[in-house]
Amino acid sequence: MAELWEGYALPTIIIVAQIMAIVGPLLIAVAYLTLAERKVIGAMQLRKGPNVVGPFGLLQPFADAVKLMMKETIMPSGANRIVFIMAPMLTFILSLVAWAVIPFGEGLVVSDINVGILYLFAISSLGVYGVIMAGWASNSKYPFIGALRSAAQMVSYEVSMGLVIITVLMCVGSLNLSDIVMAQKGDYGLLNWYAFPLLPMFVIFFISILAETNRSPFDLPEGESEIVAGFMVEYSSMSFALFFLGEYANMILMSAMAAILFMGGWLPPFDIAPFNWIPGPIWFSLKIAFVLFCFLWVRATFPRFRYDQLMRLGWKVFLPFTLFWVLLTAGVLVGFDLLPAAH
Amino acid sequence: MIIQALVFYVFAAVTIAAGLMVITARNPVHSVLFLILAFFNAAGLFVLMGAEFLAMILVVVYVGAVAVLFLFVVMMLDINVEKARQGFKKYLFIGGAIGLVLLVELVLILSSVVSTDVSVVASVPIPAIDDVHNTRALGQVLYTKYVYLFEASGMILLVAMIGAIVLTLRKREGVRRQVIADQVNRSREEAVEIKKVSSGSGI
Numbered sequence: 001m002a003e004l005w006e007g008y009a010l011p012t013i014i015i016v017a018q019i020m021a022i023v024g025p026l027l028i029a030v031a032y033l034t035l036a037e038r039k040v041i042g043a044m045q046l047r048k049g050p051n052v053v054g055p056f057g058l059l060q061p062f063a064d065a066v067k068l069m070m071k072e073t074i075m076p077s078g079a080n081r082i083v084f085i086m087a088p089m090l091t092f093i094l095s096l097v098a099w100a101v102i103p104f105g106e107g108l109v110v111s112d113i114n115v116g117i118l119y120l121f122a123i124s125s126l127g128v129y130g131v132i133m134a135g136w137a138s139n140s141k142y143p144f145i146g147a148l149r150s151a152a153q154m155v156s157y158e159v160s161m162g163l164v165i166i167t168v169l170m171c172v173g174s175l176n177l178s179d180i181v182m183a184q185k186g187d188y189g190l191l192n193w194y195a196f197p198l199l200p201m202f203v204i205f206f207i208s209i210l211a212e213t214n215r216s217p218f219d220l221p222e223g224e225s226e227i228v229a230g231f232m233v234e235y236s237s238m239s240f241a242l243f244f245l246g247e248y249a250n251m252i253l254m255s256a257m258a259a260i261l262f263m264g265g266w267l268p269p270f271d272i273a274p275f276n277w278i279p280g281p282i283w284f285s286l287k288i289a290f291v292l293f294c295f296l297w298v299r300a301t302f303p304r305f306r307y308d309q310l311m312r313l314g315w316k317v318f319l320p321f322t323l324f325w326v327l328l329t330a331g332v333l334v335g336f337d338l339l340p341a342a343h
Numbered sequence: 344m345i346i347q348a349l350v351f352y353v354f355a356a357v358t359i360a361a362g363l364m365v366i367t368a369r370n371p372v373h374s375v376l377f378l379i380l381a382f383f384n385a386a387g388l389f390v391l392m393g394a395e396f397l398a399m400i401l402v403v404v405y406v407g408a409v410a411v412l413f414l415f416v417v418m419m420l421d422i423n424v425e426k427a428r429q430g431f432k433k434y435l436f437i438g439g440a441i442g443l444v445l446l447v448e449l450v451l452i453l454s455s456v457v458s459t460d461v462s463v464v465a466s467v468p469i470p471a472i473d474d475v476h477n478t479r480a481l482g483q484v485l486y487t488k489y490v491y492l493f494e495a496s497g498m499i500l501l502v503a504m505i506g507a508i509v510l511t512l513r514k515r516e517g518v519r520r521q522v523i524a525d526q527v528n529r530s531r532e533e534a535v536e537i538k539k540v541s542s543g544s545g546i
Contacts, residue, residue: 008346083376114476118399125407129379132411136372136418144418151415155408162403175396175478308521 018110022099030248031061037296044300071237076138079234083137088239091130091246098123098253103178105266105280116177117165120257121158124212127250128154131214131221131231134243138234146230149307150214150221156314157211163322164205167329168194168261173340181265183340189270195262201325202262204318206294209254211314213247216299220307255291256284263287351391358384375414382406396478 035050035057042049050057075081101116103109113119128151135147169175171194172183186192195202211218222230232243259265265287266280305313333339361381368374382405389398485493 080370080372083372113395115395115399115478118396118403122399122402122407125403128407128411132414132418133376148415148419151411155411158407312523 015110019100022110023096026096026099026249026252027245029252030245031065033248033252033292034064034244035061036292037299040293040296041300044297065241068237068241073237073239074234076140076234078139080137080139083133084234085239087130087134087137088235088242088246090133091127092242092249094123094126094130095246095249095253099256101177102253102256102260103181103265104284106178108266108281109178112176112178115175117169117175117180117261120177120253121162121165124250124254124257125154125158127212127246130243130246134235135231138231140234142227142229142233143231145227146221146223146233150231153211153214153218153220153310153314156311157208157318160204160314160318160322161208161212163319163326164201164208165261167198167201167322167326170326170329170333171198171340177260177265181260181267184264185267185271189268189272190264193262193264193267198262198325198329201322202258204322205258205262206291207313208318209258210295210298211310213250213254213295215251215295217302217305218310219304220310223304225304251292251295252288255288255295258291259284259287263291347391351388354384354387354391357381358388371417371420372414375410375417378413379406379410382410394477396481 038060039049039057050060053059053063075084098120100110101113101119103112131150131154132147135143135145135150138144168180172180174180174183184193190196210216214221220226220230222232224230227233232240235243266284268275268278268280268283270276358381361377361384364377365374365381368377382401386398386401386406389395389401
């Protein structure tokens, strides 16, 4: 009995508790990201944004959630029922499972696996299935066009994202996310983060995650002026809400990935007195918040790309450039004998 | 260990069930979705074997890219299932023969009737799993002993890619393509002309 308790029951309880400790704050973060988006874009357009529900509109996300839950779920008569219902669930689940490998601080990670970055990349490349299944199962024109656009777009930008990740991995010498963060620790604090030595890669990575999460200016899969709401046209109520939650959770996930790969994860910008008093998870959250702000900033600033321009940027600009940069980085690492030691 | 065995049987059973559904599902899109499920469970089996790198690569490459494009194509095609099933009897023999050959090959390898030459295996020392985790071990073997085979497979893929591009590339008449370099290189002189207009007379 004792063996059963210590071998199976206790670890299960601990893992469930860890999952709760991540998913709870994550969902609240998603709720407030929607509010932050409306507030930030409001401020950039000289409006107030939501300010009626609660102080400064702070209860607005909950009002929205209640409204969505009260709505009727509509199932189109021509839809493929099972796939139609599975698609939003898949999107939402995929946006949550990836958090298992994200290190929030030194040792603060649910599953510290060797191939953490590959796991993240694999999960983010699965995100396209939610969209493509929704578009097909709706059995309707606009969702289908949206799904096709999304499939081509996400596959295209994954290529350059993969090459960017390879560049970082060559500098680190490990696929483990904690190792990637620790490799950015050095005497120069902030200047050791890969955002500086690999600045062009950071820019390309940021643009690629905009495309990967279907965010403006690459929000063609749901471009409302052309195809109404793309793959989400036929969805209502909670199934729509799950897509919405999934999209925002994915944005936070991608920002976390950017923070880990390029901005030193949980490390403080300078390893001196006032900065290293603040615990790692808070630095990590601040960096995520910074990247998310850039997401919103871009949305308020740029018009939507045309589809052929999007493809041109992905295949004719990013792919050759990232390939060149991978070779350059490899050359510099070998030529100046900077290759990381074997772990 | 019990948990591990249970997980193994769950993954294995789902893989086989999904594999069967791939060939029996009426709707081709469902077939592809079941294929993806099978890939996913195969990745799970790899993880159980401690080959986490292979598992992740399986998901990234097959599920994340190949199957997406496959699904893309199947969704666009209007496949008539009844028509596709008409030649079932005609192809049953060939299909069965290919299946049998594959089965025999697998059995021969797994039962080591065809024993691998020990000296060949010994000439490629695989580092112990305790020293080096399998990602590094794979890299060490792939880029040293098997580098020519590796490069050759890369070459084959490159040729296939070029072939696909050559087959589908066609120059259409009357398409106005955007040349961004031309747009950026336009100077003020050739784009705008400033005229002094005296009021009341027009140009």
